[in-house]
Amino acid sequence: MADRQEAATAQRILALGATSAIAQATLRLLAERGAVFFLVGRNAVKLAAVRDDLLTRGAGAVTAFAADLDETSAHPAMLAHAVSVLGGFDVALLAHGVLGDQSEAEKDYATAEAILQTNFLSAVSLVTWLANYFEAERRGSIAVVSSVAGDRGRKSNYVYGASKGGLTIFLDGVRNRIDRAGVQVLTIKPGFVATPMTAHLKKNALFAEPGRIGRDIIRAIDRRKDVVYTPPFWGLIMLMVRGIPRRIFKRLNL
């Protein structure tokens, strides 16, 4: 059984935001299984480095495709091209995202809109296409990196949190639609991870390494889970955070 589950994730992988540290950690584990990849990222130089790394780790073949994923009108042609290159997908991983500048977004709608465009709208566009693709195939996995930040609005990062909260709810609905077609929709909720996105933050014991997150993502795909908190203790933390009464929560400096 374990071998059969592993085989399900050892085949054709579409990675969107493939230069992300969390994506790279996940893709390396899939490369060790001999997977083939279609990688999308906006920085062609970084993307080429990821491609070379995956090839040295055992990837069967890797195609790199440079694209700014904010450009939603280009998504259908890009995804159709990826299908023709790989001959179809078994797993699609979405990992692109921006933290954005919360204090700037509080003053300037354009800043808030840019965060929502990258983290929410571009993912909605990609998942809309992928859900229809996989539903017709009656198989496959869509794995999307959301965040614990989407579980509750905090004053310190509610624009990013709203982009991820919207994404989480969107994925809930898509799952409820296509689960019956045999398609897994996995919502990945990392806590703090030491990546370029958080390089400016002071590290503490709650920070995890991307390798840890990658292992949890692979395990969750293999087990066909719906939602994964990673590391898992974040499930408990967020249960407690969601349980704090609103009248108290609004006075906290979180």
Ligand SMILES: NC(=O)c1ccc[n+]([C@@H]2O[C@H](COP(=O)([O-])OP(=O)(O)OC[C@H]3O[C@@H](n4cnc5c(N)ncnc54)[C@H](OP(=O)(O)O)[C@@H]3O)[C@@H](O)[C@H]2O)c1
């Ligand atoms: N780090 C954390 O603590 C944490 C916690 C929870 C969730 N997450 C989520 O995890 C995911 C991966 O982030 P990470 O931590 O691995 O940070 P990261 O290494 O900074 O990755 C973010 C990636 O998104 C890409 N990206 C941003 N805008 C894009 C666009 N318009 N088109 C294409 N690619 C774009 C970046 O490309 P460039 O390399 O070209 O900049 C980068 O590869 C994100 O969705 C993030 O929100 C992170």
